[in-house]
Amino acid sequence: MAQSSFKGGVHPEDYKEMTSSLAIVKMPLPGKVVVPMQQHIGAPCELLADVEKIEKGCSVKAGQKLGDNKGFVSAPVHAPTSGTVVDIGPYNHPLGMKITAVTIEPDGKDEWADNIKPAGNLEDLSPDDIRKVVREAGIVGLGGATFPAHVKLSPPEGKPIDVVIINGAECEPYLTADHRVMLEKSEEIIFGLKTMIKALGAAEGIIGIENNKPDAQKVMESLVAEEENIRVCSLPTKYPQGAEKMLINVTTGRIVPAGELPMEVGVVNHNVGTAVAITQAIREGKPLVERILTVTGLGVNEPANLQVRLGTLASEVLEYCGGLKETTVKLLMGGPMMGLAQPNTDIPIIKGTSGILALTDEDVSLSESSPCIRCAKCVSVCPMSLMPTSIAKAAEHGDFKRAEKLYGLDCFECGCCSYICPSKIPLVQWIRIGKNEIMKSKKS
Amino acid sequence: MNINGKLIVSSSPHIRSVETIQSVMIDVMIALFPAALMAVFLFGYRALLTIIIAVAAAMLTEAIWRRKRDIFSDGSAAVTGLLLALILPATVPWWLVIVGSVSAIVVGKQVFGGIGYNIFNPALVGRAILVVSWGGHMAGDIWPSPQPFAFGYDISVVTGATVLAAPEKAVTFSLPELFIGNIAGSLGETSALALLIGGVWLVYKGHIDLRIPGGFIGTVFVIGVLFGGGFYGNIYMTGLFHVLAGGVMIGAIYMATDFVTTPVTPGGRLIFGIGCGLITMLIRLWGALPEGVTFGILLMNAFTPIIDNFTIPQRFGGVKKSA
Numbered sequence: 094m095a096q097s098s099f100k101g102g103v104h105p106e107d108y109k110e111m112t113s114s115l116a117i118v119k120m121p122l123p124g125k126v127v128v129p130m131q132q133h134i135g136a137p138c139e140l141l142a143d144v145e146k147i148e149k150g151c152s153v154k155a156g157q158k159l160g161d162n163k164g165f166v167s168a169p170v171h172a173p174t175s176g177t178v179v180d181i182g183p184y185n186h187p188l189g190m191k192i193t194a195v196t197i198e199p200d201g202k203d204e205w206a207d208n209i210k211p212a213g214n215l216e217d218l219s220p221d222d223i224r225k226v227v228r229e230a231g232i233v234g235l236g237g238a239t240f241p242a243h244v245k246l247s248p249p250e251g252k253p254i255d256v257v258i259i260n261g262a263e264c265e266p267y268l269t270a271d272h273r274v275m276l277e278k279s280e281e282i283i284f285g286l287k288t289m290i291k292a293l294g295a296a297e298g299i300i301g302i303e304n305n306k307p308d309a310q311k312v313m314e315s316l317v318a319e320e321e322n323i324r325v326c327s328l329p330t331k332y333p334q335g336a337e338k339m340l341i342n343v344t345t346g347r348i349v350p351a352g353e354l355p356m357e358v359g360v361v362n363h364n365v366g367t368a369v370a371i372t373q374a375i376r377e378g379k380p381l382v383e384r385i386l387t388v389t390g391l392g393v394n395e396p397a398n399l400q401v402r403l404g405t406l407a408s409e410v411l412e413y414c415g416g417l418k419e420t421t422v423k424l425l426m427g428g429p430m431m432g433l434a435q436p437n438t439d440i441p442i443i444k445g446t447s448g449i450l451a452l453t454d455e456d457v458s459l460s461e462s463s464p465c466i467r468c469a470k471c472v473s474v475c476p477m478s479l480m481p482t483s484i485a486k487a488a489e490h491g492d493f494k495r496a497e498k499l500y501g502l503d504c505f506e507c508g509c510c511s512y513i514c515p516s517k518i519p520l521v522q523w524i525r526i527g528k529n530e531i532m533k534s535k536k537s
Numbered sequence: 538m539n540i541n542g543k544l545i546v547s548s549s550p551h552i553r554s555v556e557t558i559q560s561v562m563i564d565v566m567i568a569l570f571p572a573a574l575m576a577v578f579l580f581g582y583r584a585l586l587t588i589i590i591a592v593a594a595a596m597l598t599e600a601i602w603r604r605k606r607d608i609f610s611d612g613s614a615a616v617t618g619l620l621l622a623l624i625l626p627a628t629v630p631w632w633l634v635i636v637g638s639v640s641a642i643v644v645g646k647q648v649f650g651g652i653g654y655n656i657f658n659p660a661l662v663g664r665a666i667l668v669v670s671w672g673g674h675m676a677g678d679i680w681p682s683p684q685p686f687a688f689g690y691d692i693s694v695v696t697g698a699t700v701l702a703a704p705e706k707a708v709t710f711s712l713p714e715l716f717i718g719n720i721a722g723s724l725g726e727t728s729a730l731a732l733l734i735g736g737v738w739l740v741y742k743g744h745i746d747l748r749i750p751g752g753f754i755g756t757v758f759v760i761g762v763l764f765g766g767g768f769y770g771n772i773y774m775t776g777l778f779h780v781l782a783g784g785v786m787i788g789a790i791y792m793a794t795d796f797v798t799t800p801v802t803p804g805g806r807l808i809f810g811i812g813c814g815l816i817t818m819l820i821r822l823w824g825a826l827p828e829g830v831t832f833g834i835l836l837m838n839a840f841t842p843i844i845d846n847f848t849i850p851q852r853f854g855g856v857k858k859s860a
Contacts, residue, residue, distance in 0.1 A: 100853070103554070105552055105554070106552075189546075266552070338853065338854065348853070348854050349854050350854045350855075351852050351853065351854040351855050352854075353854070421544075422543070422544065422545050423544060423545050423547075423551055424544050425551060429549075429550060429551045429552045430549060430550045430551075430552070431549050431550070432549060432551065433549070434544070434545065434546040434547055434548075434549075434551065435544065435546070436544055436546050437542070437544065452551060452552075456551075456552060457545070457551060457552070458552065458553035459545070460553075460557075463558055463611065463652070463653070464650075464651065464652055464653030464654065465653050466558055466561075466652060466653050466796045466797050467653065467796050467797050467798075467799070467801050468561070468744070468796040469746070469796070469800075469801035469802075469806075470743070472801050472802065472803070472850075473746075473803075476853065477852055477853040477854075478850050478851065478852050478853050478855075479850075479852055480801060480802065480849065480850070482801060483801070483845070499849060500852045500855075503852050503853070503854075506549070508549050508550030511549075511550050511553070512550050512552065512553055512554055513554050513556070514553075514554075515554075515556045515557050515558050515560070515561050516557075516558055516653075517553060517557070519547075519548060521548065521549065521550065522548040525548070
């Protein structure tokens with residue numbers, strides 16, 4: 094049964110009112126798009142130099158495949174618009190490194206490739222057809238984890254899935270993209286959910302929405318009123334409600350065993366944006382070449398919810414939003430709890446970019462850390478019931494065996510511990526170091 | 538504007554709560570305010586003087602030790618000084634207060650590396666040193682009686698026997714008197730009411746875990762009921778007497794909950810509280826001293842690391858579902 098809440102979590106200021114009432118605006122075609130070969134978890138794409146003859150100087154159509162990988166856990170990347178390939182080579186990536194990318198100069202015509210056509214009626218499509226469409230469309234988890242969507246629609250033998258959960262929690266402060274998608278693309282979410290239910294042979298669909306978005310709850314509820322097997326679940330507003338294990342726990346009462354995937358308890362999660370992307374792939378044959386994101390923060394002059402082509406540079410997006418204020422000290426891709434800080438704005442929007450956030454010196458805490466006073470607030474807020482202070486200390490002392498014994502690998506880096514710490518110790522950072530070292534020792 | 542090159546790159550999360558060590562320490566001082574006020578009401582100027590001297594000496598000692606000009610700093614030294622003052626008798630000479638504060642900060646805390654690294658509760662270390670070394674000045678069997686409304690506390694008429702030295706004679710105090718605090722005892726320990734008000738504030742602010750005071754007070758009550766001797770009419774009243782008399786309330790709410798020296802695990806905190814109550818009652822009923830709170834907590838402080846190690850909480854999803 095559903096539960097009222099999960100253990101732990103924090104309540105940061107959410108600043109969602111800056112953008113929650115702003116309708117999604119379609120940003121005009123950018124002057125340049127940069128498409129990295131890796132925008133997902135799994136095997137990186139290889140440039141389709143032979144099959145599609147992608148090379149410097151060639152012209153491409155919107156939706157044309159630029160890179161792919163034969164591996165199962167991977168997702169192809171496509172040209173976001175028509176134009177000329179002006180460069181192929183390493184380019185800045187939100188993950189903080191340079192990754193091979195195809196740079197396209199749009200021709201402004203936005204012509205779509207010939208093979209872009211509807212996949213057919215959902216009734217006529219088999220689960221395998223659906224998986225193929227989703228894979229070929231390059232759809233990945235749009236909440237930020239970017240796990241290839243078709244993999245989650247392909248449960249292994251003996252692991253039947255009975256529940257599909259659509260994640261509309263959007264628990265990260267500041268971000269409102271999913272909120273707007275639920276208000277403006279609600280019908281597409283339901284269609285996407287039905288598609289997933291069909292692909293998985295599931296019995297039930299649940300749409301989980303935090304109760305700080307009553308308007309979205311209402312819209313979705315009215316749409317599923319007639320549906321027997323789909324319901325909307327109101328979630329308590331608490332970070333990290335959108336984390337899959339917490340979401341599953343609150344909506345179904347099920348507990349995903351430590352170290353296992355949701356499939357283990359017969360559940361699959363997908364973000365609302367992913368559901369919309371699947372709908373568009375089925376109905377229009379469109380691969381994933383654009384997404385909705387929130388551009389916000391006190392450092393942005395005109396905050397907005399934007400629909401942008403993938404590959405658009407952050408600099409162009411920010412310019413479209415009136416530029417940055419002088420007081421900006423941090424630029425994030427994603428939310429303030431789990432987002433990645435960027436060293437500059439010459440970085441492309443990728444499939445997992447849920448927001449661009451400009452924080453000013455007012456929002457960013459840069460104080461030095463003090464010694465741990467063992468207040469155990471990190472222990473009480475950890476949604477995984479870990480001991481962050483002890484894991485962090487073990488990692489700091491280089492005792493990675495102890496970090497592992499304290500279940501360091503179960504940490505999914507939500508950041509609640511660092512957030513709450515009165516001594517301002519970068520606990521997650523130490524735990525990440527610990528996790529890396531544990532993984533290294535396992536591989537060797 | 539060109540922001541490139543000015544951006545800070547660091548690991549997530551990028552926002553932090555407003556709480557700091559200093560804000561937590563200020564909250565603790567606010568919580569101790571009713572008890573301090575009650576101390577001045579009951580023990581007059583001697584209470585006020587003891588508090589001021591203890592707090593000032595603690596802050597000064599810490600600032601000198603750390604060679605920092607910021608005398609308040611994180612506020613932890615002030616809390617130590619205040620707590621120490623509240624567990625001293627009204628008759629304590631001023632120089633002994635200074636000795637206690639300096640001992641608390643230096644021996645109790647700084648020799649281990651300062652805040653966060655000490656093993657024993659600093660205020661209790663200070664008190665323990667005074668009890669052991671200057672027993673004659675630290676009361677013992679005879680404790681100063683309160684003189685409500687008399688700011689000019691008359692030190693020559695302090696003959697109230699502590700209720701704990703001869704519990705069977707304690708019936709001269711009614712339980713409501715024990716609750717309000719109009720009894721002989723240390724400056725800030727006598728009023729359960731004032732201590733509870735502060736305790737509610739600390740729970741509201743999320744600074745104390747009820748498992749510790751709950752385990753502590755619950756254990757004292759149960760042992761008091763079972764082995765207390767059944768005065769006050771019935772055995773349950775005896776249990777209540779042991780909770781309200783002496784230092785159990787101030788110890789359970791403010792000392793056994795000290796962050797640094799107590800376990801961080803939920804289960805460990807319960808064990809810690811129960812252990813404090815157990816040792817306190819062992820000393821009270823069968824030991825050589827009338828009161829056992831100080832050594833009860835100090836002994837359990839020593840067990841904190843090992844308790845933490847044996848009570849690592851079950852992680853989310855840690856129990857495999859039976860198929």
